Amino acid sequence: MTGTEMTISLCLAQKAGHVYGVEIVPEAIEDAKKNAELNQITNATFKAGQAEKVIPEWYDQGIKADVIVVDPPRKGCDEALLQTMIDMKPKRIVYVSCNPATLARDLKVLEAGGFKTVEVQPVDMFPQKMHVETVALLQRNLSN
Ligand SMILES: C[S@@+](CC[C@H](N)C(=O)[O-])C[C@H]1O[C@@H](n2cnc3c(N)ncnc32)[C@H](O)[C@@H]1O
Known part of the structure; x- marks a missing residue:
């Protein structure tokens, strides 16, 4: 769920139904979105922010x-x-x-x-x- 340029998330997306990734550095999230597009990965959602805030929000929205x-x-x-x-x-x-x-x-x-x-x-x-x-x-x- 965290990581510079979301390398792990992008690799996992090839096997997962959907991947959610969070990283505190906004530029890393922008890079991750570009990398996803370049690699035709459409099942990944990335958000910039603190994992300890974003993931509880996702959980409250019903994401598991x-x-x-x-x-x-x-x-x-x-x-x-x-x-x-x-x-x-x-x-x-x-x-x-x-x-x-x-x-x-x-x-x-x-x-x-x-x-x-x-x-x-x-x-x-x-x-x-x-x-x-x-x-x-x-x-x-x-x-x-
Ligand atoms: C050990 S690195 C992960 C490296 C990454 N897996 C990669 O392949 O490059 C830890 C990452 O956590 C991010 N980070 C630090 N505090 C964070 C927080 N509170 N919430 C989300 N990401 C955070 C840092 O910006 C850094 O990119």
């Missing part, structure tokens, strides 16, 4: 998701965003993180909200540096 993908900055996800993700009850959440500490903090919240972390894959995209990118897959517990 089967899969939520987040790729937040190092500070991780805002509490309001995490709560809306829990309320939306997607089957799966994919959390792309560039900070293991905030990833662990946010996974704890999502686990308390009815999700189970089933796979965590670190990716060493910055060899010889302390930073690591991590992708975590969560599934909603069937009882929730």
